[in-house]
Structures are given as C-alpha cells and as structure tokens.
C-alpha cells in the first residue's frame with residue numbers, strides 16, 4: 505500500500521496537507537502525534553470512511569481512493585469496539601461475511617476458527633454485552649480478521665482497556681499481524697505502545713509528516729525539535745554553539761564544554777536549543793568540572809519519589825529542568841547539573857520555535 509500527496513479537509517478546514525507514505529507488505533506502522541494532528545483522519549481516509557480531496561491511495565497497484573470501504577481489502581478495529589450490542593459473538597464476527605454473501609455453514613466454520621485463534625473458543629452464542637473489555641476487543645479483532653483483509657487498520661484499539669490487558673493485547677495483536685502477514689497501520693497516543701508494537705513510526709505534526717523511521721531512529725535521532733520533544737526529550741536548554749577548526753564550544757550561561765570535530769560536524773552554529781530526557785542528566789557537586797559533559801549550575805526546587813530514583817526539578821540557566829537521580833538531596837541545595845553532550849538533541853534556535861518558549 506502507498507499513499508501519494510494526500511489532501512483531506514472537513515468542509516473548508518484542511519487537515520492533511522499532502523501526506524505521502526509507503527507501507528511494505530507485512531509491516532506494522534504506528535501513527536503518532538499530538539492531539540488533532542490528523543492521525544485518525546489519515547487512517548479513516550485509508551479505510552474509505554473519510555473522502556480525500558486529492559491524492560491517491562494505492563493498494564496492489566490500483567488507486568482505491570474513490571472506492572467504498574468494503575472494496576479496499578482493509579478492515580478496521582475501533583477504540584470503542586463498535587460491536588452490535590444486540591448480537592451474539594457469532595453474529596458480530598460473522599457480520600462482514602454475511603454482507604459478502606457467505607452461507608450460514610461457511611460463517612459458522614470461519615467464526616469457530618477465528619474464536620479458536622483468539623482464545624475465545626465456545627463463545628459463539630454469548631451476547632457481546634456479557635464479555636469483558638479485553639474479550640470484546642478480541643471479538644472486534646475477530647470481526648475485522650474474518651473477512652481475510654490484507655490490511656488491518658487499528659484506531660486506538662487498546663485505549664479503553666486497563667493497563668494489564670493492554671499489555672497482553674499489544675503482544676496478541678502483534679503476534680496475529682505477524683502470523684497472518686498483515687500490513688497494519690495503528691493510530692495511538694501511547695508512545696510506548698507505538699515503540700513496542702511497530703516496525704516503523706510515523707510522527708505527524710499539524711497534518712504533515714515530521715519523521716518516519718524505526719523506533720530507535722526516531723527516539724535516538726529525532727529529525728526536528730518537535731520530534732525530539734514529542735518523543736520525550738522534554739527538558740529544554742538554550743545554548744550557544746561556536747564552531748572552530750578543532751570542533752565546537754557549547755555554552756549555557758556560565759557553563760561551557762567542548763566537542764571534537766567528529767561529533768560536532770552536524771551541529772548548528774550560533775543560537776541553539778538542546779533537548780534531553782529526564783534520565784540523561786545527573787546531579788553533581790556545584791563546583792564539579794568536566795571536559796566531556798556540560799555542567800550547568802542549578803538549585804534544587806522540588807523533589808518527588810516516583811520509585812527507584814528521585815525526580816528533581818532544578819532551576820538552571822533560567823529554566824526548570826527535570827532530572828532523575830539515585831541519591832536523595834535536600835531542597836535548596838546548589839548543584840551542578842551534569843549533562844553528557846552526546847545525549848543532547850541540538851537544533852538551531854530558529855527551528856525550535858514555540859517548543860522552546
């Protein structure tokens with residue numbers, strides 16, 4: 505499947521501004537992005553529930569953008585399950601087959617196989633209202649899979665489940681997708697869910713694609729300030745970068761550090777903004793020095809114990825920085841915030857825009 509220059513609008517409001525993507529057969533892609541960026545709209549355009557303004561959706565070499573949902577070879581699983589409450593498990597799973605003209609015997613055989621596959625053997629005659637959330641979502645999955653789709657679209661299917669079932673379902677869905685060789689596209693708000701289930705992440709920002717890559721690429725090498733921030737590097741530190749023959753000199757207020765040429769060649773020059781995660785920095789003595797790490801003077805303003813490590817809010821370089829540290833320190837203590845340079849994601853200040861504000 506591939507999407508080319510997809511534009512979608514609701515009334516006069518444009519929501520997708522020219523999205524192009526390729527989906528390798530058998531791959532699992534997660535669409536991630538802040539609320540309202542257009543993830544669900546993209547998924548619904550693929551499925552045919554939302555019409556496209558322009559662009560194409562290619563499945564097996566054919567443009568399906570103007571075909572109705574049932575002619576696209578795709579099935580969708582919804583957050584709300586969207587099961588028929590007055591119907592039994594058998595009737596729900598068999599619904600798509602019935603619409604496609606399958607006989608009663610064919611439906612019964614397929615549903616029994618599907619229930620076996622999903623660990624719900626013998627549940628045929630149960631009303632769906634008499635099932636747990638996890639079981640309902642499995643029935644919804646069964647209904648989607650019963651029509652043998654090549655492409656499975658998942659619209660936040662795990663959001664309504666409690667944490668434990670959600671973990672189990674992550675593994676189940678991934679295993680089913682791999683076993684059946686389905687091409688899956690999954691919309692989620694949950695970064696960890698996307699990272700653990702998908703081969704590839706697509707990070708969307710305001711109706712456009714900000715980055716496409718493996719979970720490692722997107723997490724460790726974010727292409728933009730937005731992606732770095734969105735993937736959890738929420739600490740923001742304004743920096744000045746001065747390039748020289750030997751490398752680069754970084755300064756954050758009084759604090760300075762040097763980077764050798766090999767590592768610094770990709771750095772911007774001038775005013776920049778660095779992003780880093782809570783678990784990257786450490787608390788050191790206020791007079792600590794280092795050649796490899798940036799040590800920014802700071803003051804402990806708050807402390808919490810979420811478990812395992814302490815989480816501190818440190819006032820440093822005019823910013824509030826969140827840092828995890830194994831040791832307990834008192835509020836008001838002067839510290840040196842030790843930040844390894846290679847763990848910083850650095851972008852020109854002009855690119856950081858409102859995220860850095």
Ligand SMILES: Nc1ncnc2c1ncn2[C@@H]1O[C@H](COP(=O)(O)OP(=O)(O)OP(=O)(O)O)[C@@H](O)[C@H]1O
Pocket residue numbers: 514517519537538539540541542543544545546693
């Ligand atoms: N049926 C609709 N009519 C008009 N505008 C809509 C409709 N559905 C969504 N929108 C708007 O389109 C934009 C994208 O919505 P969409 O649901 O695709 O975002 P999303 O990334 O899935 O968000 P969320 O994570 O909150 O579900 C939003 O601004 C939303 O308000």
